[in-house]
Amino acid sequence: MHPILSDxxxxxxxxxxxxxxxALTAFLVSSVHAIPLxxxxxxxxxxxxxxxxINLTSWYLSRAFPLGKTPIPVVLTVAGxxxxxxxxxxxxxxxxxxxxxxxxxxxxISPMPVPQSLVIIFITGIPFFIISLAVAYLLAAFEQSxxxxxxxxxxxxxxxxxxxxxxxxxxxxxxxxxSLNSISALTASDPHMARTMTxxxxxxxxxxxxxxxxESIPLREELSLLNDYLAIERIRFGERLSVSITAQPGxxxxxxxxxxxxxxxxNAIKHGIADSLTGGTVSVTAQLKNGRLFITxxxxxxxxGPRKKGAGMGVEIVRxxxxxxxxxxxxxxxxxxxxxxxxxxxxxWEQHA
Amino acid sequence: MTTPTITxxxxxxxxxxxxxxxxxLSGRPDISIVAECANGFEAVKAxxxxxxxxxxxxxxxxxxxxxxxxxxxxxxxxxxxxTAFDQYAVQAFNVHAVDxxxxxxxxxxxxxxxxxxxxxxxxxxxxxVKAxxxxxVSAQQPLERILIKEGSxxxxxxxxxxxxxxxxDDYISVRADGKAHLKMQRLSALETLLDxxxxxxxxxxYILNIDRLAKIELYAKDSRVAVLKDATQLPVSRTGYDKxxxxx
Numbered sequence: 001m002h003p004i005l006s007d008x009x010x011x012x013x014x015x016x017x018x019x020x021x022x023a024l025t026a027f028l029v030s031s032v033h034a035i036p037l038x039x040x041x042x043x044x045x046x047x048x049x050x051x052x053x054i055n056l057t058s059w060y061l062s063r064a065f066p067l068g069k070t071p072i073p074v075v076l077t078v079a080g081x082x083x084x085x086x087x088x089x090x091x092x093x094x095x096x097x098x099x100x101x102x103x104x105x106x107x108x109i110s111p112m113p114v115p116q117s118l119v120i121i122f123i124t125g126i127p128f129f130i131i132s133l134a135v136a137y138l139l140a141a142f143e144q145s146x147x148x149x150x151x152x153x154x155x156x157x158x159x160x161x162x163x164x165x166x167x168x169x170x171x172x173x174x175x176x177x178x179s180l181n182s183i184s185a186l187t188a189s190d191p192h193m194a195r196t197m198t199x200x201x202x203x204x205x206x207x208x209x210x211x212x213x214x215e216s217i218p219l220r221e222e223l224s225l226l227n228d229y230l231a232i233e234r235i236r237f238g239e240r241l242s243v244s245i246t247a248q249p250g251x252x253x254x255x256x257x258x259x260x261x262x263x264x265x266x267n268a269i270k271h272g273i274a275d276s277l278t279g280g281t282v283s284v285t286a287q288l289k290n291g292r293l294f295i296t297x298x299x300x301x302x303x304x305g306p307r308k309k310g311a312g313m314g315v316e317i318v319r320x321x322x323x324x325x326x327x328x329x330x331x332x333x334x335x336x337x338x339x340x341x342x343x344x345x346x347x348x349w350e351q352h353a
Numbered sequence: 354m355t356t357p358t359i360t361x362x363x364x365x366x367x368x369x370x371x372x373x374x375x376x377x378l379s380g381r382p383d384i385s386i387v388a389e390c391a392n393g394f395e396a397v398k399a400x401x402x403x404x405x406x407x408x409x410x411x412x413x414x415x416x417x418x419x420x421x422x423x424x425x426x427x428x429x430x431x432x433x434x435x436t437a438f439d440q441y442a443v444q445a446f447n448v449h450a451v452d453x454x455x456x457x458x459x460x461x462x463x464x465x466x467x468x469x470x471x472x473x474x475x476x477x478x479x480x481x482v483k484a485x486x487x488x489x490v491s492a493q494q495p496l497e498r499i500l501i502k503e504g505s506x507x508x509x510x511x512x513x514x515x516x517x518x519x520x521x522d523d524y525i526s527v528r529a530d531g532k533a534h535l536k537m538q539r540l541s542a543l544e545t546l547l548d549x550x551x552x553x554x555x556x557x558x559y560i561l562n563i564d565r566l567a568k569i570e571l572y573a574k575d576s577r578v579a580v581l582k583d584a585t586q587l588p589v590s591r592t593g594y595d596k597x598x599x600x601x
Contacts, residue, residue: 181456
């Protein structure tokens with residue numbers, strides 16, 4: 001869309017400016033050549049209005065040869081050549097108009113020889129066109145930068161939406177129902193344990209709410225939250241679940257998005273432990289490698305276990321979050337072999353402030 | 354007149370979940386717990402051996418889920434489902450479950466379910482559940498595996514491992530990994546449950562896994578045989594041939 005042609009008000013303003021330039025030219029010409037001001041105005045103003053309209057084409061030229069994508073010599077050649085062509089056409093037209101008004105108002109324009117006035121018009125026409133072309137390029141650059149800003153803003157908004165969605169879906173409500181059922185059972189058989197489990201559950205939810213409100217937390221805290229979660233599940237599953245969490249020295253100071261590991265641990269419980277007769281170990285390891293933080297979550301899998309719907313939903317959310325936050329510098333890979341399911345996530349290593 | 358004692362079994366993979374049922378039932382001389390099972394296999398075995406009147410059944414368990422347990426039972430007892438998930442209620446209704454308890458539940462709610470069970474156990478039309486259990490299982494259409502009970506052993510055959518299925522009177526013979534397994538089911542009932550993109554009824558008596566097909570040979574005029582990759586030959590009817598052509 002042409003920035004001036006598409007807007008009536010801007011277009012009128014633009015023409016008003018050219019009329020003013022035309023009027024100024026008329027004053028100069030009438031004083032130099034002793035021509036009546038009205039005649040000079042009637043000739044110069046339309047001439048410059050026409051030229052103003054012609055100069056609007058520079059915008060299309062700036063789009064056809066965008067700066068950045070066109071080599072500079074080409075831009076300069078195009079600018080110079082088009083300025084000469086446009087100005088040449090204009091001076092021919094202008095000369096026609098001058099002779100016409102001279103005829104109409106029976107003036108003898110002397111002592112101005114033909115070639116000289118043509119040259120004057122031609123030479124003034126060139127910088128006008130060059131200037132309008134320059135303005136068109138400036139406009140394009142401005143639009144591009146606001147466009148880029150808008151894109152960046154949209155990307156950030158998208159990332160935030162993914163984050164919000166992720167946090168909302170973070171903890172499977174069935175975890176709460178099953179935990180409450182365990183507590184309900186324990187109140188009769190082991191009231192002390194029931195109380196312990198109640199406080200564990202409360203601590204876990206309180207912590208996850210507070211972490212969820214932050215942009216990032218140290219891995220140390222994320223792992224401790226994960227340990228709290230798995231400790232609660234250990235009461236429910238008994239001997240079927242054992243847990244191993246290890247971090248390479250220094251790795252636990254890394255900044256990570258809060259609760260990024262939670263869906264992976266839930267997945268490990270749901271598909272690894274709950275589906276297995278004998279259960280196994282959920283192991284989490286964190287390592288630093290080549291400026292990146294790698295976190296691996298492993299669990300046993302049963303090959304002929306009943307498949308469940310919604311599998312991989314949590315995993316997909318983790319992947320989306322990582323991509324929204326780190327682009328190609330963060331991702332999650334999953335796979336299983338030899339009865340072990342493995343989820344490996346990586347993100348840029350950064351020490352938590 | 355004293356009410357007869359009801360025999361019950363508890364099936365849940367979580368020890369604590371079983372203990373709460375045991376607790377709610379304690380002090381009830383009219384109910385006796387004859388077994389506690391931590392998985393579907395144990396449940397199938399225990400029901401066959403002990404023939405209880407009532408079964409408290411979890412749904413999400415390792416190996417066999419609650420619906421699959423019912424499918425494998427010849428004469429299922431009255432069933433009260435006990436689960437943390439509310440999304441199986443419709444399926445549970447379809448298999449004529451007595452009640453559906455959502456974890457955690459109160460003693461009052463549990464006793465209510467027990468009352469429902471007591472009413473049901475007296476009536477002759479107690480458990481027509483088995484017939485529809487299979488369809489309930491395959492609410493996750495299409496069927497991903499076939500369950501077969503051989504004696505007290507449960508065999509799970511994943512759909513992709515099946516070569517072909519043959520009708521034999523009231524039974525079907527499922528051929529997989531070079532072995533044949535008999536199951537009491539009608540071929541047409543199974544046909545509707547299997548993935549139609551993989552399994553084709555090539556003949557009145559045969560369903561073929563098309564991944565196993567090597568070639569189709571003309572045997573006589575208007576009569577063809579399907580040759581499988583292991584050289585087994587199966588008859589193909591004219592309509593079966595049309596179905597195969599559409600798919601290949």
